[in-house]
Amino acid sequence: MDVDTRLLRSFAVVADEGHLTRAAERLFISQPALTKQIKQLEALLGVTLFTRSRTGMTLTEAGTALAGSVPAVLDSWDVALRTAKSAAGRADRVLRVGFVASGANELTQRIIAAFARRRPGWRVQLHQTSWDDPTAGLASGDADAALLRLPFPGEEALDIEVLITEDRWVALPAGHRLAGQEVIPFADLFEEPFVATPEASGWWRDYWLASDERGGHPVTVGAVAHNPDEWLNAIANGYGVSLTPQATARFYQRPDVVYRPVSGVSPSRVGVARPRTPDVPAAVRDFVRSCLELRPVPETGEPPVPDPGGCREPDPSRLGPSPQASRARAPSSSVMRSGATARE
Known part of the structure; x- marks a missing residue:
């Protein structure tokens, strides 16, 4: 029996949250779409995975058994997928960088130039995503690194360095x-x-x-x-x-x-993000270093001028995980008029 990994991923999130609405938010899909996926998985397996109530979703005995195995299956698949895509990029000397809206603003082109100095012969392939995916392809494995607007759902699974703070x-x-x-x-x-x-x-x-x-x-x-x-x-x-x-x-x-x-409203931040894995590809590390090399000096807000040789090494401690941002949310899809409140 072949089961779409998308259905297993949705099941795992619902099992973890115990609530359809919260699970749908984590998956960046609507609640009706998530409900349809769970029913589709139950039909494929021929078992009931959840008992549904007004307070949430409770795993059945069959659901509990599946929930114990699915995370390892998905982790193995994600590693295999990421390894294959990353290997293809290395073979072609291409680094896939996702971004949302304007990326790192005017700093983006300077970052790419700094990376080119570190990695002669390599090319940065920029990919802009819609606001439906605030991770800009990192969550799906379609990006090796990303320039993202913080905060966003799912950032706790990534290593992030803040580059810019702006009003x-x-x-x-x-x-x-x-x-x-x-x-x-x-x-x-x-x-x-x-x-x-x-x-x-x-x-x-x-x-x-x-x-x-x-x-x-x-x-x-x-x-x-x-x-x-x-x-x-x-x-x-x-x-x-x-x-x-x-x-x-x-x-x-x-x-x-x-x-x-x-x-009377807090500022926004831009960061460079990469998957939190023990075996970070050297090209991704060099891209992060290129970002940090050009991170604006706090006192002036201006990027430092690179050394003539171009590749000044940043403090290695700055390549570690960054503090998590405060929770928050974002705007929606094809333009539709609505008089409803955002909480509805």
Whole structure:
């Protein structure tokens, strides 16, 4: 019998969480889609894996037996897949780097140049993902490393180094009543509808709605967007406003959208991430070192100037795991109007 590993992965997360909604958030899929996957797996195996109740999902005897074996199976498959893809990349001298939105901002090109100095003949293959996958391909094994906007669901399974800290601004329609202000207090935005990332992006969605910084004020979602183009169009059409990194004002300029600084909301961070494995490929280590080589100096905010030879070694201690970020969430898929609150 052949069973899709995707079904086993979904089963393992539901078994771990004991709750469909939380499991769906971790998997970046909708709850109905997850329910369908569990039923499909039960039909394939011919057994009932969970008893369902209003309080959650409880493993049956058959489910408990399967839950004891599945993690090892998935771990072995992930290692095999990652090893095969990484070997193919090494053979072609290609490093796959995922990123979301603008990556590490203007630092991205300098990082690639620094990596090229360390690894002559190698090429960085950049791959931009939609907001449905805040890990930019790391979770699926489609990326060797990634430049990511922190925090995001699943970061505890990765090694991350923070590269940039920048303020969160707000994007508004050009004709918005607050567009003329130089700085907008976050409290002035509490009653505004917001453009959000998909619900499947989990608590990354909540982070960009600043749900934990509203003092109990509910969030109204006016539209959902999967990528920057959908997001910009929703804002320009007046469906909502949105918090965004300061760099967005430089990378996504449009005459019908304005960006303003926001006071009273915490900043955002960009980090370089890689899978947490004991056998990190040398090319991935060199990419991380290239990122750290150009990490802005805290006092000035400016990147250091590389040595003429190009490859100054950073402090090795900076290559270890970074502290985990505070929990948060993000905005949604193809643009749809909605009057519902984000908690619904």
